[in-house]
Amino acid sequence: MNNLAKFSLGIFLTLGIAWLAFVVGARSQYGDLSPTSESLNEDGSVPVDADLYPFDLSGMAKQGAEEYAALGCVSCHTQQVRRVEAGFDVDRGWGKRPSAPRDYVLQEHVLLGNSRIGPDLANLGLRGYTDQWLHQHLFEPQTLFPSSLCPPSPFLYNEIKDPTPSDLEITSQDNTKDIRHIRPLVRANRLIAYLQSLKQDYELPEVSFVEDDEVVEETELTEEVASAQVSSAPKWLQDQIDAGKEVYMKAAAGGGMCFTCHQVNGEGLAGQFPPLAGSDWVLGDKDRLIKISMYGLMGEIEVNGVKYNNVMAPPGIPPGSLTDDQIANVLTYIRNDWGNSASAVTSDEVATVRKSLNGRAPMQMFTAAELSPDVK
């Protein structure tokens, strides 16, 4: 005890043994878990052609995870379903089975949490909430549950004074407040994509679904939830998305041919064609989108922090021939597929932009510098 060196050796030794167990030992035990199929062949190998779980999150959901971490949602919400003998989580319908270490191996931010002022969110994506509902909940939970303690996040939305049909209408459950209209910022869209991606709806070789009468209760819960939803995608929006997809996929006169460059899955091609899925351009300012759909885009641009320097000739066959309706539809489509979720674009909005560009030489492509950089 009197010799500092020996004393230090002693206290580091006691700490070191615990470190060996929890860090080195645990790591060698399960540090190299990787996705696997729901069940294995008898010899323990993964069947050919089987889907591997867990899936990787989409790019947009990954960005949403960062928002979730930065806003500190984890101080009230856990993301772990405890084993049946250790807690009531499955009984509460928070999951079909206990969470397993493998469920988290692909996540960059593992946000298990250790406080539950709000319900567990490990399986939020399975509760059947629409994006609109989640947006309303994120904007102001108290409009759905008047006594909710979940904090409102109005800073992720723009409140709109003269709304278009695509903006979200907020009415409170008890009608104590005026009707408001909001438009999500990209960050809100990312966060919702992340929340929707939270699901452990597959079995793994090491855990299977908990089978008992509790499952019945769970379905009741989802139905109750479904009836609490404000609106699911309305028919007009679905029509517009369908029409837009046609423009996107058509490679003949009158089409947009977008898929040839941006790909059917909206992911683009690395280094050449930027992605539309999760893109901050696509989910951002509509004016900018409309402008480039009419006149094309050239020069250096940045999509989600990645630089591209290429040319998009004015889209359409022949170039620059897309009508107001077509532009409105195709933009609405790309804002609402591949996990994207953003407000629709109307042909009125396109017409307004077209008028404001009256006098611009046809086919004169935009550059990023020319487009206002404010990403809304």
Add this chain to the structure above:
Amino acid sequence: MSEDSPDKTIDRSARLAFSFFLSSAGLWLLIAALFAYLAACKLTDPFFLSSCEFFTYGKIKVSQANAFIYGWGGNAIFAVSIWILARLSQAEVRGSVFLIFAGVIWNLAITFGLLGILDGHMSGHEMLEMPKEVWPAMLISYLIITFLILVIHRSRQIKETIAPQWFILAAILWFPALFLIAWHGLEINPARGTLQTVLSMWFGQSLIWLWLTPVALGAAYYLIPAILGRTIDKYYLAIFGFWCIAALAPWSVVHHLEGGPVPMWIPAIGTVMSIAMVFPIAVASTNFHATAFLDLGKVWNSLPLRFVIFGTLSYTVSSYIGVVFSLPAVAKITQFTIINEFHFNQRVYGFFSMIVFGAVYFALPKITGREIPISAKSFHFWTSTLGVLLLLLAYLIGGLTHGVLAGQPSLPWSSSVISSVQPYFLITKFAFLLLAFSQLVFVVNVWRVIFPNPFAKLFVDQKEAGA
């Protein structure tokens, strides 16, 4: 208490560093109190400050914990350790300039760290939420301070070391080790999946068990005999208690992962070791209380000692409660409830801070030669005691309500479970307000003693010159 002159020179040499760390600690204490109050307000009214992105509940909660542990805890640890070790070594504090230089970096790092959290760069690792850019600054400044503290210890006059020295030195040395382990496992060679959580939770809990706790225990081992003027009863047990903590505490902290997506042996070993912790807890409380109860009147009449004994009693009670709550049958109910807040506040407030208050009230007059008015100290003691008890009771009963109701799946979450806990949030809000007020009194008095107004100082100097 008669003072001989070597003590006086030692106190004078510690004056600059002690005053610097103590006054920064006080500032952080107030900042943490403000955050605690804001967070409590948000739990009673979710619309409070809700349109301001800087102040989401999650950010405030985390900032409070960080300001408390690193700001108040860190600075207070430096101040108390430097003085106690200097006294026990009978050696002067050297390199005050470097101590203050490192202290400034430490405080700047925390300031930027907290701003980073509020600005949306929180990392999500328990107690390492500050953006990783400030970690190097924290580690380097800490190491400078450690080095200078070791210099004091190495130049000690008496070779024989005693309990306060073991505990304080161990805490001082454990922190950088823990920090490096966490840094390595989370950033340099990052673990995947829930290994991250195991590590960050181990780090966050170990900070309290291996950094704050030993310093407070060491301070108690020093103060109780020093003020009472008697030796520690059954002192021979202390060494056993020390090594029990060193060996068991690093294991016991992971029992919070019970039932979660980690290998089962991790929480299981945590539970076993938590139960084994009854030994070191028993040792410490025997040492402290057997000694103190021999002379209760003196304990009551000496304010510093009253704070210390409150702290040690709180340590004993909270640790035993912690052992009970780590039993799987109980953990099933209390896990994830606001009982967590009970544990945190009990340990950092009821135990650590109270002992530090006692140490400060004991040391400050010796170091500066000026007294804090007895009425202020007494006010601080009673408001703190009341605030802490109110807070802990609310979290304890609220947490049990939370857990029992949550365990009944037929009760809807928001309208039954959480709304039954809400009254307790209201109580904690008042408790935090009371504590904030109490801390304000403490800090103002400490500051007034450290930075007296110029006229008062003139007066004292004249008196000293005359004497």
